[in-house]
Amino acid sequence: MAAVYMSANRSENAFSTVDLVPEWAQEEVSTGTTIMAVEFDGGVVIGADSRTTTGAYIANRVTDKLTPIHDRIFCCRSGSAADTQAVADIVTYQLGFHSIELDEPPLVQTAANLFKQTCYRYREELMAGIIVAGWDKRRGGQVYTVPMGGMIVRQPVSVGGSGSSYIYGFMDSNYKPGMTKEECLHFCTQALALAMERDGSSGGVARLAAITEEGLERRVVLGNQLPKFSNA
Amino acid sequence: MSSIGTGYDLSASTFSPDGRVFQVEYAMKAVENSSTAIGIRCKDGVVFGVEKLILSKLYEQGSNKRIFNVDRHVGMAVAGLLADARSLSEVAREEASNFRSNYGHNIPLKYLSERVAMYVHAYTLYSAVRPFGCSFILGSYDQDDGPQLYMVDPSGISFGYWGCAIGKAKQAAKTEIEKLQMKDMTCRELVKEVAKIIYIVHDEVKDKAFELELSWVGEVTNGKHELVPKDIRVEAEKYAKSLNLKGIIRKYCTNQVCKALRDLPRKNHFLKALCVYGSNSGFLCATRLLAF
Numbered sequence: 162m163a164a165v166y167m168s169a170n171r172s173e174n175a176f177s178t179v180d181l182v183p184e185w186a187q188e189e190v191s192t193g194t195t196i197m198a199v200e201f202d203g204g205v206v207i208g209a210d211s212r213t214t215t216g217a218y219i220a221n222r223v224t225d226k227l228t229p230i231h232d233r234i235f236c237c238r239s240g241s242a243a244d245t246q247a248v249a250d251i252v253t254y255q256l257g258f259h260s261i262e263l264d265e266p267p268l269v270q271t272a273a274n275l276f277k278q279t280c281y282r283y284r285e286e287l288m289a290g291i292i293v294a295g296w297d298k299r300r301g302g303q304v305y306t307v308p309m310g311g312m313i314v315r316q317p318v319s320v321g322g323s324g325s326s327y328i329y330g331f332m333d334s335n336y337k338p339g340m341t342k343e344e345c346l347h348f349c350t351q352a353l354a355l356a357m358e359r360d361g362s363s364g365g366v367a368r369l370a371a372i373t374e375e376g377l378e379r380r381v382v383l384g385n386q387l388p389k390f391s392n393a
Numbered sequence: 394m395s396s397i398g399t400g401y402d403l404s405a406s407t408f409s410p411d412g413r414v415f416q417v418e419y420a421m422k423a424v425e426n427s428s429t430a431i432g433i434r435c436k437d438g439v440v441f442g443v444e445k446l447i448l449s450k451l452y453e454q455g456s457n458k459r460i461f462n463v464d465r466h467v468g469m470a471v472a473g474l475l476a477d478a479r480s481l482s483e484v485a486r487e488e489a490s491n492f493r494s495n496y497g498h499n500i501p502l503k504y505l506s507e508r509v510a511m512y513v514h515a516y517t518l519y520s521a522v523r524p525f526g527c528s529f530i531l532g533s534y535d536q537d538d539g540p541q542l543y544m545v546d547p548s549g550i551s552f553g554y555w556g557c558a559i560g561k562a563k564q565a566a567k568t569e570i571e572k573l574q575m576k577d578m579t580c581r582e583l584v585k586e587v588a589k590i591i592y593i594v595h596d597e598v599k600d601k602a603f604e605l606e607l608s609w610v611g612e613v614t615n616g617k618h619e620l621v622p623k624d625i626r627v628e629a630e631k632y633a634k635s636l637n638l639k640g641i642i643r644k645y646c647t648n649q650v651c652k653a654l655r656d657l658p659r660k661n662h663f664l665k666a667l668c669v670y671g672s673n674s675g676f677l678c679a680t681r682l683l684a685f
Contacts, residue, residue, distance in 0.1 A: 263504055264503075268498060270498055274495070274497030
């Protein structure tokens, strides 16, 4: 019935291409998503799901949404895939240049501010919710969230993306300050699993990374290895 | 004294046959005509001292400042053409402000001094403009980097220092600064020493009255660059005046021999010879002279 109604409208527009191209190809590619980041003493743990959708079609089921901006600074991308990739490329360039001028590794705060500058200036054109997390010598592990609109705030733990709404309760009740790296990784895995279970735009594998002074440690938790919270 | 660069000194875009850019050297001479400014870095801050010559009794006290605030945590003391220095302080302020706006934190002093030095250097490349006729000392205190001190000169180079001096008595001031163990001193101790050095290098014969401008930035001011409070400055000046032997001799000795000795350059060999032949009162003064 809906189809009948639709075609009645479409016949008015002789040059419409809606019949030639399937609906999903008209949707923007979105990293519908669950992303999160947690600070601990000595670094940060970041995590994301791996699903990229165009409408109902999953364009990429093994996406890497954890993007390096510098040696010890990463960003978690949510929102439009194109927008976030473009902004991340811009910030990577600016930060690399700045780091060479300063002749020392950049601060996480600097990276986050660069994201904010771009996201705020182009707020009307962009759809990008980003979490910037990393380690620097001055203030250790830090997490900054730059949601849509271009705000910036530092938080000890932050979640983002469409799947985040389902795990605010879990985050508030299970996060404790002073966790170790392993505890943070476990916390992130559980949170991502819960979100991926409930949010249709999140799924696939859970990608995690721990960033410390020593370096980077990446992990993947495959779909069948994710923690189960129901018996079904 | 110096060679005249006939023909090769008309513009900054010309090298001389022996590889010098005379305009830049002349700019540095302009700095040497100005009164002295010194900056010293200690273990918890930076102190600036400027010998501000008072050319007229009509000047309002405290006007014509030679120490500027470039950012909350950065101060700048200048010597040379004041107008050039003021315009450069605006450049430095903009750099610091843009940095904070773009990157979200205080500008590191090394980066700021390099940026301003690059700007100064740009004016030494073209014939359409003249080089800046001023040197300046930048100082800052940051929680992460600690105290920092950098100096920029008209040629556009910048170096980091523990202590530096610019202006007419810079050699004498540098000698005094080298005697200090600044790495172990705190700002409060250093303020007195800076005042003392300015009083020592001040030439009472050529320049009469002067005002001492003191400023500091460090843990004692919580990282904010500001002029030293009046009571501390007065105390420092008292300390400085009490140690100024040259001043005492000038003021109290009327003996003819001492008057002659006073006007000789400090390290003159005749000094020791004349002392032996002075009269009683002259001998007393001579002992004081020998003391420094």
